[in-house]
Structures are given as structure tokens and as C-alpha cells.
Amino acid sequence: MARRTKAEAAATREALLDAAEAVFLERGVARTSLEQIAREAGMTRGAVYWHFKNKADLFRAMLQRVRMPFEELVEEIGDPELANKPLEAIRQACQSGFARLEQPRYRRVHAILIHHCETFAEIDPLAMQNEMAEEACGALLGYFTSAARMGHLRPDLSPEVAARLLQAILGGLFHDWLRNYEQFSLRERGTQLIEVQLHLLRAER
Amino acid sequence: MARRTKAEAAATREALLDAAEAVFLERGVARTSLEQIAREAGMTRGAVYWHFKNKADLFRAMLQRVRMPFEELVEEIGDPELANKPLEAIRQACQSGFARLEQPRYRRVHAILIHHCETFAEIDPLAMQNEMAEEACGALLGYFTSAARMGHLRPDLSPEVAARLLQAILGGLFHDWLRNYEQFSLRERGTQLIEVQLHLLRAER
DNA sequence: GGCATGACATACATATATGAATGTAAACGT
DNA sequence: ACGTTTACATTCATATATGTATGTCATGCC
The missing domain is CATH 1.10.10.60 (Homeodomain-like)
Structure with missing residues (x-):
């Protein structure tokens, strides 16, 4: 027209x-x-x-339209107390991530990027996924390192292994949920799994 | 010709x-x-x-050419002692899975299925992934249930949560590794992560 | 109020993949 | 030994997507 x-x-x-x-x-x-x-x-x-x-x-x-750097999630919370509670910071950052991913637009775009898109033209979704994974793992490693320094982490665990475990859990959970988001609530199951895992990783006192 | x-x-x-x-x-x-x-x-x-x-x-x-049902991995080991050591059965099954996935053909085909293939014609890779995930999670749940009955599982953990945690770890690890298999050895990192996680899940005595 | 430009629709030219049709020479059964 | 079928290669017809070129009309500016 x-x-x-x-x-x-x-x-x-x-x-x-x-x-x-x-x-x-x-x-x-x-x-x-x-x-x-x-x-x-x-x-x-x-x-x-x-x-x-x-x-x-x-x-x-x-x-x-859906850029979501990982650190941003923590800054968004903005609780200054979190500096000396790194495990709690991780927990809340994951929570925020779950909530954001459950917004339809974020969910759709990430599902496309991860499950409905091959490499084409100059677009390389695997490279993007790698970037996101690296970033997430790096951030987690930072938090677990300070957690270890503060004695919040089980003494028989290295921060590296703890970070890799949690990153694998998050990645596996995302993939499963993005494949069929109707089957379970990301926020519910994610919250539960992260809480349990952090409980397992925490130093007992 | x-x-x-x-x-x-x-x-x-x-x-x-x-x-x-x-x-x-x-x-x-x-x-x-x-x-x-x-x-x-x-x-x-x-x-x-x-x-x-x-x-x-x-x-x-x-x-x-690469069919690999999960239960088969355990049967392959065939150790009758494993019936009363469910956590050990899980560990060894994971080991076998890692070893098999590191064979070039298995690695390539699974990488294609998971990372280099969209739905096309009557092929639905996401449905296949769902099947595999369901199967793995079901098998894990069985082992963790008997582990719980035998008192091998931490009493504050439900078998469901333990199974989901481990399945998420395996899934996340597979995805990461299949994205770029040169960056680390699946067998090494996988063995380490599974051992640590099973150690965390085990009942202390 | 006239005019250049913006925001599209339409038409066309090209490329590429598919599936089927046909060709062919050697292997296999008899 | 001979004809049939196998295991392909070649050719063709068709469909579909892309990018570009061109048309069109209202909008926004001077």
C-alpha cells in the first residue's frame, strides 16, 4: 500500500x-x-x-531484544550485603535468571538459539552459547572462590569443581526446560535444584 | 561408472x-x-x-549406526555385585557412557543430533532428545530409589531430586563437551564431576 | 503546496536443491 | 553364454528462496 x-x-x-x-x-x-x-x-x-x-x-x-549478561543479574539485585554472602548471591542470581527466562520473549529467543537454529550465513549459535557458558562459569568461579576464602565452601571441594558442577546443572536444566517448557516450571524446579546443590556444597558448621 | x-x-x-x-x-x-x-x-x-x-x-x-540405550551400559558391565551398590552402578554406567561417547562416530552423530540439526521433514531431533533424557532420568531414579532404600543416600535428599540433579549435570556436561570437544576430555572431567557429586549425595557413616 | 524521500508492494532474474527419468556397464543367476 | 538386474551416473523438470530493481503513494519538510 x-x-x-x-x-x-x-x-x-x-x-x-x-x-x-x-x-x-x-x-x-x-x-x-x-x-x-x-x-x-x-x-x-x-x-x-x-x-x-x-x-x-x-x-x-x-x-x-533479549540481551542478558550474567553479571547484570547480580547487579540488578544490588544488595550490598551479598558481597560477603557469595553463595547467597549465586542463589539470587539464578532466581533472577529463572524469572527472566520465563518471560515469553526470552524463552522463545533462547529456545530458538539453542534448539531451533543451525549455523547459517555468518551466524554461529554455538559460538554464542560458548560465550554465554564461559561467562557464566567465570562468574560462578569468582563467587565460589570467595566463598572458599570465607570458609563457606566444603573444605574438600575446589572452587573450580563446584563452579563446573553448578554450571552443568544450570546448563542441563535450561536445555531440558527449553525443549518443552510446558512440562515443568523452570522457577520451581530450578529453585529447588539450586538450593539443594548449594546446600550440598556448603561447609557444615 | x-x-x-x-x-x-x-x-x-x-x-x-x-x-x-x-x-x-x-x-x-x-x-x-x-x-x-x-x-x-x-x-x-x-x-x-x-x-x-x-x-x-x-x-x-x-x-x-550409534544406537545407545542407557540400560545397556549397565548390563554391559554385568557385575552382579552392583545390584546392592546402586551408586556404584551409576558411576560405572556413566564411565561407560563417557568412553563410548568419546569414540569419534558416537561423538560426531550426537553432536549433529544435538547441535547441528533442526527439525526437518519428519525428523524431530528434540523429540529424540526428550526420549533419551526421559530414559536416562528414569534409570537414574530407579537406582537412587534403591540407594535410598538401602540407606546409601543422604537422608535429607529425595531420590527424585538426586536423579534430577545428576541428570542435569550429565546433560549440561554433554552439551558443553559436544559443542567443542577439543577443550577438555569428557572422560576426565565427567569422571571427576560424577565422583564428586555422588560423594556429595552419599550418606555419611 | 510542491517536492523529495520514506515505507513499503510488486515484479523479475538468478541460484540451488530436489526427485524422477533415463542411460549404462558390469555382476550375477541360470 | 546370455539376459536380467544391480549399482550407480547423467539429465531434466520443477519448486522454492534469495536479492535486486522498479513502481507507488502518502508523509514530512520547506
Whole structure:
């Protein structure tokens, strides 16, 4: 049809990204054409190519709506007491992460990135997953190291092993939940598992 | 060229499956054409369509070379003493699993299934992953239940939570390792993590 | 109020994969 | 020894996605 106002154009851009999320999640990234995305949004491919350079560019824009660095989760809590309670900091950061991932947009995009997207164009989802894993493991290692210094960690455990264990648990839990999020509540099961594991890792006094 | 003997034909079939493994792993399933697979094996698409109905059929055949039911791992060990040492049974089963996954063929195919393959045709890798996860979790739950009955499990832990924790650890570890298997040895890190975790879960006496 | 530009829709040209059809020479049964 | 079938290679027809080029009309600015 005809030209839209600036606000309307921004809205169609968002609509295209919403549509991409929906179709990518349903059919996988590789099998969805830009036309399918456009039609889902009530547009044509012309709109897609106007707002985005190509599929990879659209994909990146979709990801950028849900950036979630791990440290940010802890800063968000902002409790100054947490500096000397590293295990509690971990617990609360995980809680925040669960809550955020349960928001539909975060859940959808992460499910796409992890389960519905192969490498294509210059997009490498495995490299992104590696980055996220490295970052998470590094942060956990930091907390467990100070926990060990403060004597909060079981003395027969190294911070490295504790961090790897917890990171593996988180990763496994995420993958399982993102595969079929209806089967259980991430917040409930995640909270339970993290609490138990932290209890097991804690020094008894 | 010309017709091959039965043995040669079987060999080309295997060569095609080998080629599929290599190219799928390198480029992802969606981006690889049957021609690329054929060329990698030194054949043409004619050979592929002779041995397999289509891409999905080829893919299934590739999977069938690495079937690995979880219970089988325990039976393979075949130690009758393990009936009354369920935690030890878990440990050894995990060990066997690690060793098997480190075989190149198992590693490649599982990496493809988990990280390099979206849903396509009638192939649903997520459903397969779900099956495997369910099976593993069920088996673990059985062992932990008998461990609890025998008093080998910490009394403040339910078998369900113990099983879920261990399954999450295994899942997270597999995903991490399959993403980049050069970075660490599955057998080494896996053995370490499982041993530590089982130690944490064990009842102290 | 005229005009350039923005925000798309439409049309086209190209590339690539698939599946089927056909060709072929050697192996195998008889 | 001969015809049939096997194990492919080659060719062709079709479908589908992509990127670009062009058309169109209203909006926003001067």
C-alpha cells in the first residue's frame, strides 16, 4: 500500500521481529523463508528487506531484544550485603535468571538459539552459547572462590569443581526446560535444584 | 561408472554415511545438500538416491549406526555385585557412557543430533532428545530409589531430586563437551564431576 | 503546496536443491 | 553364454528462496 508514519514503521519492525520469533520457533530458522515471516506479520518481503539487510541481520536484531549478561543479574539485585554472602548471591542470581527466562520473549529467543537454529550465513549459535557458558562459569568461579576464602565452601571441594558442577546443572536444566517448557516450571524446579546443590556444597558448621 | 559387487555396494553405503557425518557436522544438516554428501564420498547423487529414499532416510540410517540405550551400559558391565551398590552402578554406567561417547562416530552423530540439526521433514531431533533424557532420568531414579532404600543416600535428599540433579549435570556436561570437544576430555572431567557429586549425595557413616 | 524521500508492494532474474527419468556397464543367476 | 538386474551416473523438470530493481503513494519538510 502506501507509506506509513514513523511510529507505524517502527511498529511494523517490531511486528516483523515478533513474527520471526513465532515462525522460527515453530518451524526452525533454516526452514522458514523471509516470505513466511512477512506474511505472519501481515506484510510482504519488501517490508523485511526494507528494515533488515537479510535473514542474518533480522536474526541478529531478534537476539538484540533479549540481551542478558550474567553479571547484570547480580547487579540488578544490588544488595550490598551479598558481597560477603557469595553463595547467597549465586542463589539470587539464578532466581533472577529463572524469572527472566520465563518471560515469553526470552524463552522463545533462547529456545530458538539453542534448539531451533543451525549455523547459517555468518551466524554461529554455538559460538554464542560458548560465550554465554564461559561467562557464566567465570562468574560462578569468582563467587565460589570467595566463598572458599570465607570458609563457606566444603573444605574438600575446589572452587573450580563446584563452579563446573553448578554450571552443568544450570546448563542441563535450561536445555531440558527449553525443549518443552510446558512440562515443568523452570522457577520451581530450578529453585529447588539450586538450593539443594548449594546446600550440598556448603561447609557444615 | 559401472556396477559394483555386493561388498563394494555395501562399502559405498557406509562411505555415504561417513560422508554425511562429516559434512553434517561441518556445515549443519540444513545447509548440506545431498550432492555435497555424494561428492565427499566420491560418488554422485545417483548413489545417494539408490541407497536411501531421501535426506531424512539417510539421516535415520546415520543415527542407527550409534544406537545407545542407557540400560545397556549397565548390563554391559554385568557385575552382579552392583545390584546392592546402586551408586556404584551409576558411576560405572556413566564411565561407560563417557568412553563410548568419546569414540569419534558416537561423538560426531550426537553432536549433529544435538547441535547441528533442526527439525526437518519428519525428523524431530528434540523429540529424540526428550526420549533419551526421559530414559536416562528414569534409570537414574530407579537406582537412587534403591540407594535410598538401602540407606546409601543422604537422608535429607529425595531420590527424585538426586536423579534430577545428576541428570542435569550429565546433560549440561554433554552439551558443553559436544559443542567443542577439543577443550577438555569428557572422560576426565565427567569422571571427576560424577565422583564428586555422588560423594556429595552419599550418606555419611 | 510542491517536492523529495520514506515505507513499503510488486515484479523479475538468478541460484540451488530436489526427485524422477533415463542411460549404462558390469555382476550375477541360470 | 546370455539376459536380467544391480549399482550407480547423467539429465531434466520443477519448486522454492534469495536479492535486486522498479513502481507507488502518502508523509514530512520547506
